[in-house]
Amino acid sequence: MDDPLLVAALVTEVLGWAGASIGVLLFLMGLLLGGALSRWATAEGVVVDAPEHDAEEHGPMLRWLDEDGGIRDDHDPHGIDRGLEPGDAVTVHYRPARPERGRLVHPRVLWRPMRRLGLVLLGFGALSSVASFFLGLPA
Template sequence: MDSAIDALVEIFTWVGFSAGALIAGVALIMYLFDGTWLPTRGVLEDTEHGRIVRWFDEDGGVNEAHLTHEQERALEGKGMADIFYRRGARGRMRLTQGSPAVRAVAYLAVGLIGLGVLAVVVSGILLFTGG
């Protein structure tokens, strides 16, 4: 039984650290490709094709984007909103500065690395208790 537990802890250690490091690398690449998002104030307007938001970028250009259903629900009843637009891209906006996808992948990486750390701690406890 002890060898099965040792093997299981060893597997969790390797899987936690290796998969966590790999996914952390993926999160870093996603973060770099996500680009720079700058804050601004957007004006919301109802049109015949749905609700849109318009804003000025850092170069003074006017941008506009159609709101998704989730964004419409979050901004319901508002005439202006704090938004984030992507530097160098026209018509791209979101309501959060950080990407939810990047955040989710980073949390997964942290969780897997935490599993690896926990497995190392359990392995140490088993080593010193003779179990």
């Protein structure tokens, strides 16, 4: 183990396997969870003032029509703190199974960084494996 190239080959081999393993896991989790969260419907909605008895507790809220034509309100939607004012038109994402909860950001977008990080680690693992192969060759 006195040869520095052999040590470098072993280190890059370990990093390659670790990067590839973690990369595949993150990428698959991002794909599966992103796909599972794709069953959302979108609707055009509007930011409205909460009724007077709720205004102190909740502030502005979202109102939209669901697929069945029902009027839906959400007092605590994700993303309402973006500086939106009452009267602003927004795109609301909601699950048809639970149309009473709305979001301003599609949940599938939240899994993109995981997929990208998985691809980066997978690429790093592949490059490390190639580097360890060439570093391990006898001169």
